[in-house]
Amino acid sequence: MSKNLSIVNKDLKEERDKINFNVEEFTNWFYGGAEKVKEKKYIENYFLSDKDLNLELDTSYLSYKDKYEEAVRRSIVVYKKLYKLHNEMGGTHEDFVKIMENLRFTMGAINPEGNPFVLHFSMFALTIMNMTNDEQKAEWLPRIFNCNILGTYAQTELGHGTYIQRLETTATYDPKTKEFTLNSPTLTSYKWWPGNLGHTVDHAIVMAQLYSQGKCHGIQPFIVQLRDSETHKPLPGIDIGDIGNKVGFQTVNNGFLGFKNVKVPYKNMLMKNSKLLEDGTFIKPKNAKLNYGTMVIIRVHMIIDAACRIAKATTIALRYSLVRRQSPINPNEIEPKIIEHITQQNKIFPGIAKAVVFKCMADYLTKLHLSITQEGNTGNLARMPELHALSCCLKAVCTNEDAKTVEVCRLSCGGHGFLRSAGLDDVYRNSTAAQTYEGENTVMLLQAARFLIKSFNEARNGGSLTEGVKYLFDFIGRNGKREIFDNSINGILRAIQAAAAGRTYIAWKHIEDDKRHNSIEVATNLAGVHLTKAAELHGYVCLLQVGIEEIEKIIRNVSPALGLVFKNILELFAVDLILNKIGDVIQHVDISNEDIEKLEKQMETLFKFFRTSAIGVVDGFDFSDPIIDSTLGSYDGNVYENLINAARKSPLNQEDVNRTFHLYIKPFMKSNL
Ligand SMILES: CCCCCCCCCC/C=C\CCCC(=O)SCCNC(=O)CCNC(=O)[C@H](O)C(C)(C)COP(=O)(O)OP(=O)(O)OC[C@H]1O[C@@H](n2cnc3c(N)ncnc32)[C@H](O)[C@@H]1OP(=O)(O)O
Numbered sequence: 001m002s003k004n005l006s007i008v009n010k011d012l013k014e015e016r017d018k019i020n021f022n023v024e025e026f027t028n029w030f031y032g033g034a035e036k037v038k039e040k041k042y043i044e045n046y047f048l049s050d051k052d053l054n055l056e057l058d059t060s061y062l063s064y065k066d067k068y069e070e071a072v073r074r075s076i077v078v079y080k081k082l083y084k085l086h087n088e089m090g091g092t093h094e095d096f097v098k099i100m101e102n103l104r105f106t107m108g109a110i111n112p113e114g115n116p117f118v119l120h121f122s123m124f125a126l127t128i129m130n131m132t133n134d135e136q137k138a139e140w141l142p143r144i145f146n147c148n149i150l151g152t153y154a155q156t157e158l159g160h161g162t163y164i165q166r167l168e169t170t171a172t173y174d175p176k177t178k179e180f181t182l183n184s185p186t187l188t189s190y191k192w193w194p195g196n197l198g199h200t201v202d203h204a205i206v207m208a209q210l211y212s213q214g215k216c217h218g219i220q221p222f223i224v225q226l227r228d229s230e231t232h233k234p235l236p237g238i239d240i241g242d243i244g245n246k247v248g249f250q251t252v253n254n255g256f257l258g259f260k261n262v263k264v265p266y267k268n269m270l271m272k273n274s275k276l277l278e279d280g281t282f283i284k285p286k287n288a289k290l291n292y293g294t295m296v297i298i299r300v301h302m303i304i305d306a307a308c309r310i311a312k313a314t315t316i317a318l319r320y321s322l323v324r325r326q327s328p329i330n331p332n333e334i335e336p337k338i339i340e341h342i343t344q345q346n347k348i349f350p351g352i353a354k355a356v357v358f359k360c361m362a363d364y365l366t367k368l369h370l371s372i373t374q375e376g377n378t379g380n381l382a383r384m385p386e387l388h389a390l391s392c393c394l395k396a397v398c399t400n401e402d403a404k405t406v407e408v409c410r411l412s413c414g415g416h417g418f419l420r421s422a423g424l425d426d427v428y429r430n431s432t433a434a435q436t437y438e439g440e441n442t443v444m445l446l447q448a449a450r451f452l453i454k455s456f457n458e459a460r461n462g463g464s465l466t467e468g469v470k471y472l473f474d475f476i477g478r479n480g481k482r483e484i485f486d487n488s489i490n491g492i493l494r495a496i497q498a499a500a501a502g503r504t505y506i507a508w509k510h511i512e513d514d515k516r517h518n519s520i521e522v523a524t525n526l527a528g529v530h531l532t533k534a535a536e537l538h539g540y541v542c543l544l545q546v547g548i549e550e551i552e553k554i555i556r557n558v559s560p561a562l563g564l565v566f567k568n569i570l571e572l573f574a575v576d577l578i579l580n581k582i583g584d585v586i587q588h589v590d591i592s593n594e595d596i597e598k599l600e601k602q603m604e605t606l607f608k609f610f611r612t613s614a615i616g617v618v619d620g621f622d623f624s625d626p627i628i629d630s631t632l633g634s635y636d637g638n639v640y641e642n643l644i645n646a647a648r649k650s651p652l653n654q655e656d657v658n659r660t661f662h663l664y665i666k667p668f669m670k671s672n673l
């Protein structure tokens with residue numbers, strides 16, 4: 001994708017002239033190699049250059065219904081092309097994955113308020129791929145990949161989203177007819193929230209309580225047809241619709257769904273994990289949580305999504321800060337680029353570092369997920385709890401940081417950041433949605449804390465610990481003494497580890513003390529605030545630890561100039577982290593006021609070094625103009641021209657005088673009240 005061909009703003013050009021490393025080399029790292037970058041650019045261009053998409057139309061001005069209809073139309077243009085490209089590339093599964101990975105960015109530009117088919121290609125397809133037996137795969141996968149059927153993942157209900165054990169939808173098996181009957185016995189049992197459900201898809205994976213031989217066997221997944229394949233009318237017994245306007249995700253078509261005696265054939269219960277024999281005998285899976293597998297995959301994917309949203313927001317904020325001039329620092333000088341105000345650097349530079357470290361974490365977690373899944377396929381489920389805890393913890397920490405960072409980027413753009421055309425509002429809406437979907441973040445942190453407390457008990461009893469929590473041994477080994485701070489990257493890591501272990505200990509002690517008067521569950525609830533803090537700190541430990549390991553490897557493999565930039569980024573991330581968590585650190589680490597002042601000074605030095613590299617790094621994220629879709633963040637930096645051009649496109653500006661003048665304003669003005 002070519003950069004914008006207009007003349008680049010001279011302030012921005014001057015910045016780019018000073019970049020002292022190879023931006024392309026950084027881009028190659030970010031996307032996993034030069035070949036992948038080439039593919040990404042090709043795929044972006046292949047889709048975005050299509051005139052049928054009509055990307056000139058600013059959909060933000062459309063009505064709710066028109067937005068949805070346009071999103072469906074555009075998506076179909078894309079998916080038709082996807083299949084054409086897939087065939088041209090060779091038609092393998094790997095080709096499909098390549099295109100889908102690159103569509104992540106492209107779809108955001110095409111449907112900024114969400115994709116009405118996203119669940120089909122993610123949670124629906126993944127559930128069928130991972131939770132079915134061979135016959136079911138053979139029956140459903142071709143229909144899914146040919147889009148002969150379209151589906152979603154319907155789990156959450158009006159009354160229950162977090163506590164899925166208490167979902168109320170029932171699936172009652174009758175061995176005589178070899179059918180399940182699905183019912184929504186109460187209003188609160190209505191499915192509520194599933195993406196694409198309202199009016200788009202005709203099938204869903206439905207999570208329902210299985211009843212057989214008079215007993216409830218817990219929640220199980222079923223494939224259910226919801227709408228007629230010709231008319232798209234809801235099938236008998238199905239009450240379905242859209243849940244209405246939301247904070248964001250306006251074109252995702254989140255829906256509601258109720259069942260009244262809906263018949264589903266025996267073969268539609270997903271049978272890879274739990275099994276139901278035809279006579280109604282239920283066979284338990286090796287681990288009941290295997291049915292939660294799709295959520296784990298998506299949580300792992302959400303880390304790279306968070307990294308990319310931060311990368312996009314910081315690209316906009318930084319480019320704007322390099323062309324916007326405001327408020328002389330010395331009264332007699334010209335107004336500087338706003339980036340010269342050190343508080344502006346403090347708003348943006350740590351965010352850029354987070355995007356890089358989160359990307360390292362996403363790569364690490366993807367590999368870990370693959371290896372633990374492969375072990376699972378051979379029947380070894382030992383590491384499932386570790387993966388669950390880690391994916392919950394990082395999903396929460398990364399999406400919380402993501403929403404915070406995107407909002408800081410918006411604020412860093414002053415008033416113009418509040419314009420839709422600045423491009424930060426959809427990023428923010430998507431970030432904040434991610435804090436809730438796929439597990440509300442407090443709940444995710446509490447799941448991670450459960451693992452930490454178990455590990456802490458294990459460590460106290462001299463048991464063995466998984467690699468990521470071995471730092472609990474160090475805490476126990478210090479026997480109440482505080483960790484001594486040293487101002488190196490590893491010293492910062494040890495300090496955050498000490499804070500995480502210390503907070504885990506406080507939570508553990510809180511539970512132990514309360515257990516004397518309360519049940520373990522009540523005691524755990526009372527320790528909830530400490531538990532979430534411990535889990536959050538553990539998430540930062542993981543990020544810094546993986547960041548250090550991955551960036552050390554990167555530095556060994558890139559040019560010295562880029563290596564220095566990575567070193568700078570890692571230090572920025574680490575020093576920003578410890579300064580933000582200083583309250584927790586002081587509680588558990590022997591750190592002096594002088595040490596803290598030194599860290600603050602170090603941050604200023606890091607800013608100074610990063611000042612010249614920052615633009616190269618955000619350019620290296622390589623968001624083309626149609627993808628960044630921002631008046632403030634375009635490659636050419638011509639923000640004022642972009643702003644006025646965007647304003648002129650407002651529907652209100654298409655006529656000199658709006659009809660409300662004659663209808664209301666003029667009569668009002670003439671009425672003398
Ligand atoms: C390939 C392309 C991908 C592209 C990606 C595109 C992204 C798509 C974006 C689409 C946009 C939006 C989609 C949104 C979809 C949704 O939101 S779907 C609905 C998601 N819902 C949730 O996340 C619900 C959250 N709740 C839960 O997960 C569970 O209820 C919870 C884990 C909180 C508790 O489960 P319980 O069954 O009640 O468990 P407990 O009794 O508390 O026991 C906990 C023990 O269970 C272990 N556990 C739990 N889960 C797992 C797991 N998955 N794996 C392994 N182990 C698990 C846990 O460790 C505890 O063990 P212990 O008892 O401590 O030993």
Ligand SMILES: Cc1cc2nc3c(=O)[nH]c(=O)nc-3n(C[C@H](O)[C@H](O)[C@H](O)COP(=O)(O)OP(=O)(O)OC[C@H]3O[C@@H](n4cnc5c(N)ncnc54)[C@H](O)[C@@H]3O)c2cc1C
Binds near residue numbers: 163192
């Ligand atoms: C944009 C969006 C898209 C979605 N897409 C889908 C989809 O495609 N399919 C689908 O099935 N679902 C979907 N969901 C639903 C989503 O997964 C749930 O909303 C989410 O899991 C939270 O559940 P809840 O709404 O029941 O929140 P609740 O659990 O009711 O949370 C409310 C409050 O209670 C607190 N709380 C709840 N339980 C605990 C606890 N154990 N300890 C401490 N605090 C607790 C929470 O922290 C929160 O503050 C989507 C949601 C959104 C916002």
